[in-house]
Amino acid sequence: MPSARIAVIGAGAVGGYFAARAAAAGAEVWLCVRRAFDRLVIVSTGADGGDVEAEVPAEVVTDPAKLPPYGFDWVLLATKAHQIPAVAPWLTAAVGPGTSVAVLQNGVRHAERVAAFAHPDQVLPAVVYINAEAERPGVVRHRAGGVLQVPDVLLAERLAERVLTAGEVRLTEDFATAAWTKLCVNSAANTVTTLTGRRLEVLRRDDVAQLALAIMKEAVAVARADGAEVPDGLPEFTVRRLRGQPPGAGTSMLYDRLAGRRLEHEALIGAVVRIGAEYGVPTPTCVTVLPLLAAISDG
Numbered sequence: 071m072p073s074a075r076i077a078v079i080g081a082g083a084v085g086g087y088f089a090a091r092a093a094a095a096g097a098e099v100w101l102c103v104r105r106a107f108d109r110l111v112i113v114s115t116g117a118d119g120g121d122v123e124a125e126v127p128a129e130v131v132t133d134p135a136k137l138p139p140y141g142f143d144w145v146l147l148a149t150k151a152h153q154i155p156a157v158a159p160w161l162t163a164a165v166g167p168g169t170s171v172a173v174l175q176n177g178v179r180h181a182e183r184v185a186a187f188a189h190p191d192q193v194l195p196a197v198v199y200i201n202a203e204a205e206r207p208g209v210v211r212h213r214a215g216g217v218l219q220v221p222d223v224l225l226a227e228r229l230a231e232r233v234l235t236a237g238e239v240r241l242t243e244d245f246a247t248a249a250w251t252k253l254c255v256n257s258a259a260n261t262v263t264t265l266t267g268r269r270l271e272v273l274r275r276d277d278v279a280q281l282a283l284a285i286m287k288e289a290v291a292v293a294r295a296d297g298a299e300v301p302d303g304l305p306e307f308t309v310r311r312l313r314g315q316p317p318g319a320g321t322s323m324l325y326d327r328l329a330g331r332r333l334e335h336e337a338l339i340g341a342v343v344r345i346g347a348e349y350g351v352p353t354p355t356c357v358t359v360l361p362l363l364a365a366i367s368d369g
């Protein structure tokens with residue numbers, strides 16, 4: 071008897087990695103995909119520096135009508151934020167009255183994104199700490215991390231007990247601050263890597279680090295206006311930490327640029343600009359770079 075039956079909608083880098091963790095914890099895993107693949111493989115770096123591949127036991131389905139009718143305990147939603155409308159048929163098919171929905175995405179105000187599909191009591195927003203890249207359908211390269219930060223509510227305890235492990239689900243009493251803290255990081259890291267077309271090593275350039283700091287300082291001001299208690303020194307700490315990421319580590323938005331896909335900029339630096347405007351907090355650096363991302367994304 072599996073610990074839980076879960077559907078992963080958005081079986082890319084994040085969805086693929088946490089699908090693997092859920093399968094390892096004994097869950098029955100269904101991957102809801104649009105591009106079929108035979109098997110999900112997680113690639114990591116072994117002690118000798120070579121690749122280690124682990125195959126994940128999971129069902130792969132390409133048609134929402136093919137999902138089992140008996141209902142899922144959990145949906146792990148791990149598309150990009152702007153892809154949610156496109157996966158509406160999957161959400162409609164997979165979410166029933168007894169289903170909880172974990173939203174594994176960057177940005178803030180996660181629960182609002184799935185309000186059309188699930189009651190707020192069924193939704194668990196999650197800040198994702200990982201560095202992973204979907205190299206092709208069914209193949210995820212995991213470089214670092216693998217922790218979800220979630221509100222300290224009953225659903226979170228259930229996720230830790232039945233789908234993942236306690237070490238992978240970190241509870242916080244102030245989720246808004248957690249989400250904003252991560253958004254401050256993404257507003258800068260994802261932007262400078264995507265604009266330069268380079269991985270996080272680009273932050274070792276002092277001029278690029280200065281741009282990242284300017285973006286993050288604006289994001290911190292907006293976060294605080296929105297009630298988040300982001301720590302002092304977050305921008306400087308973040309640049310130091312990102313400079314130390316493993317070789318090859320990029321950002322989820324850079325991977326989209328490299329693959330010629332639409333970008334997630336509106337949910338990241340775009341959210342800083344929009345919410346800043348709501349509070350009258352100026353974000354001149356973010357306002358300046360946002361159209362560049364939009365131009366890359368929309369052509």
Ligand SMILES: NC(=O)C1=CN([C@@H]2O[C@H](COP(=O)(O)OP(=O)(O)OC[C@H]3O[C@@H](n4cnc5c(N)ncnc54)[C@H](OP(=O)(O)O)[C@@H]3O)[C@@H](O)[C@H]2O)C=CC1
Nearest residue numbers: 080081082083084104148149156175176198201202204322
């Ligand atoms: N990658 C990372 O290291 C991190 C990412 N995040 C966040 O996690 C979230 C997910 O990012 P990430 O995993 O990198 O993204 P990916 O692009 O790797 O994965 C998204 C997945 O969603 C699938 N998808 C999109 N539209 C559909 C559709 N209509 N039907 C079925 N599947 C669909 C994509 O399929 P297809 O392959 O067909 O496009 C892809 O497999 C984002 O909010 C990101 O910001 C947070 C922390 C780190």
Ligand SMILES: CC(C)(CO)C(=O)C(=O)O
Nearest residue numbers: 200201202259320321322
């Ligand atoms: C922090 C970072 C850059 C790690 O991958 C991330 O969240 C992303 O790639 O979106």
